[in-house]
Amino acid sequence: MSITFNRKTWIRLAAIVLILAFSVFLFFIGRQHTVLVDNKTITVNGTEVKALQLVEVQVNKLDALELAARDRDKFEVTGQTHEVKVVYTDSNWEEHVITRKFKIPLMQDMVMILIPALVADAQADQSVWLENYEPPTYAMTAAPAEETVITDDLAGLITEL
Amino acid sequence: MKLQMTNTQKVLRFMANNTVPILFLVICAFGIPLSGYSANYLFSEIIIRIVRNSFLIVSLLIPILAGMGLNFGMTLGAMAGQIGLIFISDWGIVGIPGMLLAMIISTPISILLGWWCGKILNMAKGREMVTSYIIGFFMNGIYQLIVLYGMGAVIPIRSNALVLPRGYGIRNTVNLIGIRKSLDNLLTIRLFGIPIPLATFALITLLCLFVLWFKKTKLGQDMRAVGQDMEVARAAGIRVEHTRIISIIISTVFAGYGMIVYLQNIGTLNTYNSHMQIGMFSVAALLVGGATVAKANIRNVFLGVILFHLMFIVSPMAGKNLIGQAQLGEYFRVFVSYGVITISLVLYEVRKKRDENIAGLELAAEQEVKA
Numbered sequence: 001m002s003i004t005f006n007r008k009t010w011i012r013l014a015a016i017v018l019i020l021a022f023s024v025f026l027f028f029i030g031r032q033h034t035v036l037v038d039n040k041t042i043t044v045n046g047t048e049v050k051a052l053q054l055v056e057v058q059v060n061k062l063d064a065l066e067l068a069a070r071d072r073d074k075f076e077v078t079g080q081t082h083e084v085k086v087v088y089t090d091s092n093w094e095e096h097v098i099t100r101k102f103k104i105p106l107m108q109d110m111v112m113i114l115i116p117a118l119v120a121d122a123q124a125d126q127s128v129w130l131e132n133y134e135p136p137t138y139a140m141t142a143a144p145a146e147e148t149v150i151t152d153d154l155a156g157l158i159t160e161l
Numbered sequence: 162m163k164l165q166m167t168n169t170q171k172v173l174r175f176m177a178n179n180t181v182p183i184l185f186l187v188i189c190a191f192g193i194p195l196s197g198y199s200a201n202y203l204f205s206e207i208i209i210r211i212v213r214n215s216f217l218i219v220s221l222l223i224p225i226l227a228g229m230g231l232n233f234g235m236t237l238g239a240m241a242g243q244i245g246l247i248f249i250s251d252w253g254i255v256g257i258p259g260m261l262l263a264m265i266i267s268t269p270i271s272i273l274l275g276w277w278c279g280k281i282l283n284m285a286k287g288r289e290m291v292t293s294y295i296i297g298f299f300m301n302g303i304y305q306l307i308v309l310y311g312m313g314a315v316i317p318i319r320s321n322a323l324v325l326p327r328g329y330g331i332r333n334t335v336n337l338i339g340i341r342k343s344l345d346n347l348l349t350i351r352l353f354g355i356p357i358p359l360a361t362f363a364l365i366t367l368l369c370l371f372v373l374w375f376k377k378t379k380l381g382q383d384m385r386a387v388g389q390d391m392e393v394a395r396a397a398g399i400r401v402e403h404t405r406i407i408s409i410i411i412s413t414v415f416a417g418y419g420m421i422v423y424l425q426n427i428g429t430l431n432t433y434n435s436h437m438q439i440g441m442f443s444v445a446a447l448l449v450g451g452a453t454v455a456k457a458n459i460r461n462v463f464l465g466v467i468l469f470h471l472m473f474i475v476s477p478m479a480g481k482n483l484i485g486q487a488q489l490g491e492y493f494r495v496f497v498s499y500g501v502i503t504i505s506l507v508l509y510e511v512r513k514k515r516d517e518n519i520a521g522l523e524l525a526a527e528q529e530v531k532a
Contacts, residue, residue, distance in 0.1 A: 023265050030249075030258025032339060078255055109253060 028080065033104045035059055035075045035082070036112040036133055039067040044128065049116040056087040057115060067115065080104050084113055098122045108132050178512070181505055182451045185468040188497070192472065195479035203474065205355040210470035211463065212345060212361040213426040217419035217443045218462045219368050220412050224289075225457045226376065227408035228388030231444045234278045234293035234409065238416025239436035240304045241270035246340075246421060246430055247312065247331055251320045255339030257347065260421055263340075267417035274300065275413030279406030286391070290454070297440060308432060331432050341428035361422065368415065369459050375411075384408055388455070441502075445469060448505035455509070472497060 003009065037057045041050050051069035058064035059075040060082055067073060086098040098118060103126070104111050110133040118129035166174070176183060193203065217235070224232040245263030254262050278296050285292040312318050313329030323331055347360035375381045383404050386394040395401050420439065424430050447457060450465025473494055480490025 019265060023262055026258040026262045026265075027252065027254060030254035030256060030262065032253045032255040078258075 028106065030078055031080070031106060032076060032078050033080075033108065034110040035077055035084075035104070036072060036110060037065065037067060037075065037084075037115060038072045038112050039115045040070050040072070042114055042116055044114075044117050044120065049120045051116050052088050052119060054088070055115055055119075057113075058085040058087075059083070077104075080106060084118070086115060086118060088119060100126070102126045102130050105132065110135065177515075179451050180508055181449055181501060182464060182468060184504075185449050185472060185501075189468060189471045189475065192475040192479040195482050196475040197482060198475060198478065201353065201355065203471070204353075206474045207467055207471060208355060208357060209426070210473075211466050212358050212365070213423050214443065214446060214466050214470070215365045215462060216368060216422045217416060217439060218447050218466060219365070219372060219459065220415035220419050221443060221447055222372055222457055222459070222462070223375070223384070223415075224408045224412045225452070225455065226381070226388055227384040227405055228391070228455065229282060229293075229405060229408060230290040230454045231447070232293055232409065232412045232416075233290060233440050233444065234275075234282075234296050235412060235416035235419075235443065236297040236436045236440040237274040237278055237300050238267070238271045238413035238418075239420040239439050240300065241267040241274060241413070242417035242420030242424070243430060243432070243436060244270060244304075244308070245417070246337060246424060247308070247318075247323065247335060247432070250335055250337060250339065250430075251318050251323055253320075253339070256343045259340045260343060260425055263421050264418050267421065268414055271414040271417040272410055275410035276406060278413065279409035282409060283402045283405055294440075297437070301437060304436075305433060333432055335430040335432055337424055337428050337430055340425045342426060344422065344425055361426075364422065369462075372459065380404070380407065441499075442469075445499075445501050449501055452505075453509045453512070454506065469501075 037059075039051050039055055041048060043049070052067075053069055055067050056064050057067060057073075059077060062075050062077070064085075064087075065073045065075075081101060081103050083099060083101050087095065089095050096119075100118065100122065102113075112131050112133040114129045114131065117124070121128065217239075220235055220238070221232055224230065242263065245266035248266055249259045249263045278293060281296060282289045282292055307316070309330045311329075312331050313324045318324050318331070323335060325332055344361050344364065345358035347358075348363075349356050349358050349360075351357070376385070383394070383399045384407075386397065386399055387401050387404050391401050394404075420436065423439065424435065446465040446469040447461055448465065449469040450457075450461035450463070452458070452461035452465065476494045476497075477490035480486060480488070480493060483489075
């Protein structure tokens with residue numbers, strides 16, 4: 001079978017390419033990531049950074065979360081580029097607002113924003129306060145019992161015979 | 162020359178032509194008061210069922226136009242849609258982009274399966290329905306082979322939430338939380354407190370408009386000609402086999418999309434069973450709407466969804482209130498689903514014979530007048 005490259009073939013090829021490009025676009029904009037926001041005392045470059053007493057965190061336009069010291073919560077976001085807004089009050093009762101943009105690697109399911117690190121140096125590179133997060137294996141491992149897969153509605157009848 | 166009919170004969174003929182919808186109306190008329198459900202509840206449930214099922218049922222119309230009967234092979238498209246959903250769940254693509262991506266993934270699979278199914282149905286002309294029904298079972302085996310043994314082992318699946326503990330194969334149920342009601346909730350208005358998912362209705366309307374437009378196109382007219390008489394269509398230069406294959410491909414692709422719309426509404430994928438039930442229920446709903454093996458339109462789709470699913474909603478509670486057992490209602494609705502298909506098929510044959518008789522009588526009367 002020979003393929004002749006006439007106008008129709010080119011239009012079809014262009015349509016296929018367009019659909020593939022659209023699929024890639026959908027993949028990028030629809031990919032869901034979990035952004036954990038963590039307010040715990042941490043050590044950055046050998047220096048201990050204390051957790052904040054109370055901080056308000058908002059990612060994009062999602063509902064803001066209030067975190068006390070040692071709290072951790074999460075946001076579900078889609079796409080790669082996002083904005084985090086941190087509002088906190090210092091010891092002089094002065095309110096500070098930090099807004100930073102960050103980018104999540106495409107195939108990364110979970111990232112964690114270290115709030116104390118971000119507050120300590122608001123201009124620092126995102127690698128300082130944003131880290132990839134892999135859930136602990138025990139949380140991801142399913143129950144050891146093997147799940148019975150029922151592929152036939154009549155299977156129950158057969159075993160009862 | 163038309164035979165003169167009395168009013169009683171006309172009423173009887175109307176009833177004979179609409180036996181199944183009338184039967185369902187009677188069942189619902191008894192069932193609704195017995196169930197004790199409020200009109201508000203029933204209306205909201207019916208709206209949910211319409212948005213959930215209509216797309217799938219509309220996908221059955223085109224093969225009927227081409228004279229291929231009820232396409233039980235729509236389960237092939239449903240399988241393709243499910244494969245698309247498994248992939249987007251694994252990749253973590255959510256919302257409308259997830260749905261669209263699942264549709265794009267399902268399309269080539271549906272086209273391939275539809276083409277293959279159409280080829281086989283061309284070899285089994287006159288027995289398309291039973292052939293497509295059995296093809297569904299056969300293809301289910303291959304689907305199970307791919308999903309139960311191929312995915313995770315040959316086809317990479319990353320998510321532990323999808324893969325069975327043994328390391329390969331997809332779990333019995335897949336949580337579609339990422340796309341759950343993403344289309345339904347895209348644009349919703351409340352009418353008397355009942356949410357109306359406008360975006361889904363718009364999508365269904367678009368499909369209905371497509372079907373209406375398609376019937377007027379050259380290909381649509383070819384399908385109609387093939388459906389009426391294959392030999393005459395062939396003599397007129399229509400590529401009969403090719404046209405029949407295209408009708409099955411279109412139906413399979415739409416069935417795949419319909420399955421995605423259906424499952425986004427439900428929010429859970431029953432990996433090994435969802436697609437098998439859907440073919441039977443869609444066909445039954447269309448027949449309840451007054452369609453036949455040879456003739457169906459959009460009115461039949463919506464009437465069918467409303468009547469068939471109204472019975473589905475009221476029968477368990479009606480059974481419980483009547484006998485004290487909800488199980489009775491469950492038996493009843495399963496019995497009615499299969500029963501209605503049988504009745505419709507029998508009635509179709511009876512009607513065909515009756516119409517042939519009437520045509521004979523008309524011809525005889527015409528010849529008598531001429532003589």
